[in-house]
Amino acid sequence: MSNFCVALIAAMLFFGPVLGGIQPIGNLQIMGIDDGSASLDSGLMNEMVLISINGQKVTDTESVDRALSAVSPGDTVDVRASYQRTSQDYIVHISPSAENVNYAGILITSVVAGAPAETAGIKPGMIISKVNGEYINGMQGFFDVMSIKSPGDTVVFTAKESNDTSGATSDIEIVLGATPGNETRPYMGIYYSAGPLYIGLLGISVGEFNAEGYLSFLKSLPSLMVSFNPSDLRGSFATMLSAWFFILMMPFLSLMGEGFGGFSGVMMAFFEPAGWAEPFGIGIFWAANLLFWVAWLNFYVGLFNCLPALPLDGGHLFRTYFLKAAEKFNMERKKAVRLSVRVSGYLTAFIFLSFVIMFVWPHLSSFFFGLFG
Numbered sequence: 001m002s003n004f005c006v007a008l009i010a011a012m013l014f015f016g017p018v019l020g021g022i023q024p025i026g027n028l029q030i031m032g033i034d035d036g037s038a039s040l041d042s043g044l045m046n047e048m049v050l051i052s053i054n055g056q057k058v059t060d061t062e063s064v065d066r067a068l069s070a071v072s073p074g075d076t077v078d079v080r081a082s083y084q085r086t087s088q089d090y091i092v093h094i095s096p097s098a099e100n101v102n103y104a105g106i107l108i109t110s111v112v113a114g115a116p117a118e119t120a121g122i123k124p125g126m127i128i129s130k131v132n133g134e135y136i137n138g139m140q141g142f143f144d145v146m147s148i149k150s151p152g153d154t155v156v157f158t159a160k161e162s163n164d165t166s167g168a169t170s171d172i173e174i175v176l177g178a179t180p181g182n183e184t185r186p187y188m189g190i191y192y193s194a195g196p197l198y199i200g201l202l203g204i205s206v207g208e209f210n211a212e213g214y215l216s217f218l219k220s221l222p223s224l225m226v227s228f229n230p231s232d233l234r235g236s237f238a239t240m241l242s243a244w245f246f247i248l249m250m251p252f253l254s255l256m257g258e259g260f261g262g263f264s265g266v267m268m269a270f271f272e273p274a275g276w277a278e279p280f281g282i283g284i285f286w287a288a289n290l291l292f293w294v295a296w297l298n299f300y301v302g303l304f305n306c307l308p309a310l311p312l313d314g315g316h317l318f319r320t321y322f323l324k325a326a327e328k329f330n331m332e333r334k335k336a337v338r339l340s341v342r343v344s345g346y347l348t349a350f351i352f353l354s355f356v357i358m359f360v361w362p363h364l365s366s367f368f369f370g371l372f373g
Contacts, residue, residue, distance in 0.1 A: 003302030010295035015222050018288045021277025024211035025082045025270055026051045027059040030204050031196050035166050037203030042090040048081040049269055061197055064102055068201055073098045085272040098201050104138040105129040105195040115189020120174035127195045130158035139194050149186045151178035211270035221247055262289040319344050
């Protein structure tokens with residue numbers, strides 16, 4: 001019980017005043033700056049978080065387009081950015097030869113061996129910015145363009161290496177194949193994710209992380225866990241179940257790029273202390289991480305202690321209640337004790353073997369299936 005009490009107190013502090021003392025800085029972080037660009041000369045650096053351009057807050061592609069709509073090559077731009085939670089204005093003198101275009105291509109994460117993409121020379125780590133000479137806008141833009149293609153069509157991709165800051169690109173010609181099992185759909189053999197947003201006038205690439213939405217979601221989890229609506233039983237049950245599942249699995253989901261495993265160095269760049277937490281500086285993130293892990297670990301330790309296995313608390317409770325039940329059936333005391341020891345022992349062995357199988361079976365399953373053909 002003490003574990004659950006500690007978990008509850010830590011969770012209340014984490015989701016209450018601690019998260020309330022943290023606010024987002026921005027959503028766009030600089031991931032690359034072109035060699036010789038005006039942004040590099042102005043002092044902008046990788047890992048900085050963009051806050052505004054010419055006084056207009058920038059959070060996504062659309063807001064960047066609006067902020068630069070009246071800017072032309074050769075103009076001067078005031079860029080406000082944050083580095084390690086210190087904000088500063090940077091004056092960027094845009095080159096007259098800069099390209100006034102913003103786009104978010106796609107990042108190639110892997111290529112299927114022997115597929116048309118590999119044959120054409122596409123490699124993991126490349127960023128595709130154009131298809132047949134036209135800029136694409138993210139994953140949806142790429143999908144829209146490719147959905148109207150057919151097997152046998154020739155497509156020209158404009159690509160560059162993701163770590164190349166020279167701005168050099170190359171055109172790669174690929175003949176689309178047919179999707180296995182569906183001869184009418186084109187096939188390239190690539191896996192991809194959203195690429196960084198490239199801001200042509202500034203010569204920088206930025207990655208997007210919805211810091212404001214993410215923080216709001218974390219703060220809303222406790223209310224979602226108890227969001228019961230009698231008029232929508234099915235919807236409220238699904239919401240509560242999802243919220244509980246997310247909280248219980250947060251650290252595991254963070255390993256797959258989702259969830260929450262604490263404010264890491266990368267994530268901390270998007271947030272800063274606010275209000276009562278401002279005097280504590282970076283210490284508010286340490287406090288948040290400590291409270292999160294204290295709550296999460298104590299909750300699971302409490303659940304583990306509830307298992308009816310010795311020497312856990314659940315095992316002792318099981319034996320106690322088993323003896324009381326035996327007394328009601330007029331069972332001899334010695335016989336009841338022996339039986340309770342035997343049953344709790346079986347349960348302990350069963351739970352222990354379950355944990356062993358859970359961790360070992362994934363490594364042995366293929367071997368056993370192979371024995372039986």
